Amino acid sequence: MGSGVTLPDTARRSLDHWSEAGRAEMEAFYALATEDYRQLAEARDWAADLRDHTLDGRIRLLDVACGSGKFPAALLRRGLPARPPVAVDLLDPSGFSLAEARAVLRTPFAAAAEHELLLQDFRAERAYDVAWATHALYALPPDQLAAGVARMVAALRPGGFGVVAQACARSHYLAFYEAYRAQFAPDVTPYTDAEGVADALGAAGVRPTIVPLHYTTGSADRGVVEGFLQRCAFDSAVSLEAMEADGPLGSYLAGCRDAEGAYTFTHVTHLMTWENR
Numbered sequence: 696m697g698s699g700v701t702l703p704d705t706a707r708r709s710l711d712h713w714s715e716a717g718r719a720e721m722e723a724f725y726a727l728a729t730e731d732y733r734q735l736a737e738a739r740d741w742a743a744d745l746r747d748h749t750l751d752g753r754i755r756l757l758d759v760a761c762g763s764g765k766f767p768a769a770l771l772r773r774g775l776p777a778r779p780p781v782a783v784d785l786l787d788p789s790g791f792s793l794a795e796a797r798a799v800l801r802t803p804f805a806a807a808a809e810h811e812l813l814l815q816d817f818r819a820e821r822a823y824d825v826a827w828a829t830h831a832l833y834a835l836p837p838d839q840l841a842a843g844v845a846r847m848v849a850a851l852r853p854g855g856f857g858v859v860a861q862a863c864a865r866s867h868y869l870a871f872y873e874a875y876r877a878q879f880a881p882d883v884t885p886y887t888d889a890e891g892v893a894d895a896l897g898a899a900g901v902r903p904t905i906v907p908l909h910y911t912t913g914s915a916d917r918g919v920v921e922g923f924l925q926r927c928a929f930d931s932a933v934s935l936e937a938m939e940a941d942g943p944l945g946s947y948l949a950g951c952r953d954a955e956g957a958y959t960f961t962h963v964t965h966l967m968t969w970e971n972r
């Protein structure tokens with residue numbers, strides 16, 4: 696992303712980690728978090744969603760905060776028809792993320808434009824048939840969420856299909872981050888939850904259909920759990936042992952651990968979909 700931009704602190708923490716230097720940590724995270732995208736890919740008939748929003752024989756898709764392309768990768772693993780073709784515009788402030796997501800795309804997806812910027816700064820009107828943001832909006836701070844979500848809604852054409860998948864307040868990512876903030880980083884901005892996104896969509900005139908997806912992830916391997924949790928906090932300096940010490944985070948993690956020390960994390964993702972008017 697260009698220099699001179701004032702970034703919110705969550706976006707700065709996020710960008711510092713969505714980088715080549717953060718690759719090992721990212722891979723540790725996805726040892727467990729790949730399940731988020733498998734769950735999403737199973738949750739709907741996405742081939743029908745794409746087919747139903749085709750215009751002039753093709754689909755123009757905006758992947759908001761594309762990260763490393765885990766959602767399109769999960770859809771491709773599950774299987775999509777080769778047609779209609781889907782021209783994918785990738786949007787992310789991280790050049791690293793854009794390159795990772797581009798490398799994942801295969802037929803029917805084909806990489807089109809890249810927008811290396813924050814969603815709040817994106818300007819496109821009625822340009823897309825489909826726009827999705829999957830586990831993508833956590834780092835939009837509360838005071839910029841409505842503006843960002845409004846940009847996404849405005850980018851869809853009338854009749855276009857919008858998708859946001861976001862964990863809700865009691866889900867692991869949010870509950871963990873609140874406990875982490877309380878214990879280690881009280882000045883850091885909270886993550887945005889699904890409830891906040893639904894409010895922002897409402898302010899943009901959208902009433903999405905919301906389907907909650909319930910599932911768990913976990914591991915008995917402390918190295919895997921540590922890598923996953925460090926990425927959840929964008930903080931690779933705090934060890935699992937330190938996280939488990941007395942305090943809000945320690946007691947949250949105690950509730951995720953069984954007698955043998957294996958971890959299970961409980962997720963509730965809200966899958967929000969709508970058609971633009």
Ligand SMILES: C[S@@+](CC[C@H](N)C(=O)[O-])C[C@H]1O[C@@H](n2cnc3c(N)ncnc32)[C@H](O)[C@@H]1O
Nearest residue numbers: 760761762763764765766789792813814829834
């Ligand atoms: C967890 S990843 C998204 C995963 C992705 N949807 C996938 O399918 O793999 C979050 C991404 O959000 C990006 N990001 C952070 N703040 C953003 C903002 N304000 N606008 C757009 N993207 C943002 C980060 O750079 C990161 O690449």
